Amino acid sequence: MENKAKRSVIEDSSGSDLRATIWQIYDHIAANWYLGRKDWQVNGRSCNATLLLSILTALVQGRQLIVGEPGMGKTTGAEYVCALIFRLPLGVVWRAEVAGHPEQTEEKIIGRPDLGQLNLGKEVVQWSFFTLLAPKIVDEINRLPETKQSLILDGVDRGKWCYLNDCVINDEFCLFATANDQDQGTGTIVAPLLDRFDLVVESRHPGPNLAYRIAAGPANADGLHHRAIEDQVEQILTTKTPYGQQIHLVESLCERFGRFIASSIGLPTLSKAQRRALRAAIAQLEMDQDANAFLRLVVAELSFCFCHGQKRSNQPCQNGCHFTGYLCHDITNCISNRFALSVQRYAKALAWLMGDHRVGLNHVKPILPHALAHRLQWTDQAIGRFESDRRNDPLSIHMAKAAVEQMHRRYMEQSGRIKDALALAWRISQGETHEPLEGDHPLYWEIRKDLGVDHDQPL
Numbered sequence: 001m002e003n004k005a006k007r008s009v010i011e012d013s014s015g016s017d018l019r020a021t022i023w024q025i026y027d028h029i030a031a032n033w034y035l036g037r038k039d040w041q042v043n044g045r046s047c048n049a050t051l052l053l054s055i056l057t058a059l060v061q062g063r064q065l066i067v068g069e070p071g072m073g074k075t076t077g078a079e080y081v082c083a084l085i086f087r088l089p090l091g092v093v094w095r096a097e098v099a100g101h102p103e104q105t106e107e108k109i110i111g112r113p114d115l116g117q118l119n120l121g122k123e124v125v126q127w128s129f130f131t132l133l134a135p136k137i138v139d140e141i142n143r144l145p146e147t148k149q150s151l152i153l154d155g156v157d158r159g160k161w162c163y164l165n166d167c168v169i170n171d172e173f174c175l176f177a178t179a180n181d182q183d184q185g186t187g188t189i190v191a192p193l194l195d196r197f198d199l200v201v202e203s204r205h206p207g208p209n210l211a212y213r214i215a216a217g218p219a220n221a222d223g224l225h226h227r228a229i230e231d232q233v234e235q236i237l238t239t240k241t242p243y244g245q246q247i248h249l250v251e252s253l254c255e256r257f258g259r260f261i262a263s264s265i266g267l268p269t270l271s272k273a274q275r276r277a278l279r280a281a282i283a284q285l286e287m288d289q290d291a292n293a294f295l296r297l298v299v300a301e302l303s304f305c306f307c308h309g310q311k312r313s314n315q316p317c318q319n320g321c322h323f324t325g326y327l328c329h330d331i332t333n334c335i336s337n338r339f340a341l342s343v344q345r346y347a348k349a350l351a352w353l354m355g356d357h358r359v360g361l362n363h364v365k366p367i368l369p370h371a372l373a374h375r376l377q378w379t380d381q382a383i384g385r386f387e388s389d390r391r392n393d394p395l396s397i398h399m400a401k402a403a404v405e406q407m408h409r410r411y412m413e414q415s416g417r418i419k420d421a422l423a424l425a426w427r428i429s430q431g432e433t434h435e436p437l438e439g440d441h442p443l444y445w446e447i448r449k450d451l452g453v454d455h456d457q458p459l
Contacts, residue, residue, distance in 0.1 A: 084267070
């Protein structure tokens with residue numbers, strides 16, 4: 001009975017109706033509000049990678065860093081996605097944004113004491129819209145000093161926001177953060193915060209023709225405003241109603257706003273129940289053998305170190321190492337466990353959107369550069385080999401794409417043996433007596449480690 005119920009969830013939430021709704025949302029934003037070149041191919045369909053990945057981020061409760069020059073629509077694109085995916089008027093989305101600047105405080109980001117209650121001797125928190133609402137946007141996050149970035153670490157990771165002795169845990173949330181390219185007013189984003197972002201994308205210049213269209217006919221977002229609903233949401237979120245009740249009341253207004261959008265601009269949207277069912281359907285998609293084996297190869301190559309057991313930021317790779325030709329020699333840090341989670345989550349979402357029932361290399365490969373670019377710390381020698389290349393991407397994404405191509409080429413050259421090695425390792429772990437397969441890639445060495453076998457010792 002339970003399996004039948006699971007199948008029902010998949011059938012109800014993965015049909016063409018919900019996919020069609022998402023594509024209609026994409027098409028409407030792309031045609032009216034976020035004009036950009038189509039630089040991605042999805043199942044034979046041309047689309048803009050930044051916009052499509054932003055929609056997937058909202059759907060799977062992801063965290064996305066959007067980089068680029070000022071005035072390229074980084075924040076604007078995220079606002080429209082949040083408004084339509086979560087059925088929130090644009091004015092509410094704006095209220096939930098946090099501006100990155102050096103004077104930002106915990107009280108402005110997360111919450112503050114209710115002064116009226118404090119005068120009565122009661123410790124009550126007045127939570128910010130940023131904390132309470134599901135979609136969250138941090139504008140110009142790299143203008144937050146490094147010491148202030150720690151204020152949102154736990155919330156970004158778990159959707160848990162604490163202030164004084166109170167705590168809010170979001171049952172649904174996603175995060176968009178924008179970052180201008182380096183200038184006098186920007187700083188660095190600390191590594192722990194960077195790693196919490198699933199993806200990094202660039203909001204690019206659309207080219208002269210689309211830029212002319214933007215200037216000649218400014219976007220009319222009146223259809224995403226509803227003053228009465230915005231005022232009611234504000235009234236609900238500023239009362240002392242418990243958080244769960246607040247969200248329930250806001251959701252009823254979201255349903256009303258969804259009907260307004262459907263009638264005013266003819267655009268369907270997703271209810272909270274549909275988003276929940278959709279995420280369940282995405283989560284149940286399985287990786288096929290090639291996608292599974294390739295992702296393991298990538299993780300092995302970015303975490304392995306022959307001399308030190310694993311990559312560590314404080315232990316540089318030695319010259320003359322046998323694995324100099326692999327990426328473990330070109331980076332200085334170890335890839336985190338969050339990386340594989342990010343890749344699987346988005347690859348599954350992409351497969352679902354394409355209408356496929358299993359996740360393959362064609363879903364994993366396009367996600368990988370965006371999940372790697374902000375996580376890899378390259379050696380100076382590696383950067384020197386790429387910084388003068390002709391390219392269409394920022395250097396970090398360009399290098400990540402080149403790295404993915406290298407690893408994909410190595411995988412295709414020995415995919416059969418790699419899958420055999422993984423299958424044999426599973427049989428050995430189940431008690432069969434075999435010698436693990438040998439091979440000239442860190443993944444074979446990692447397999448022996450997992451089986452408790454020294455590379456120089458027989459099984």
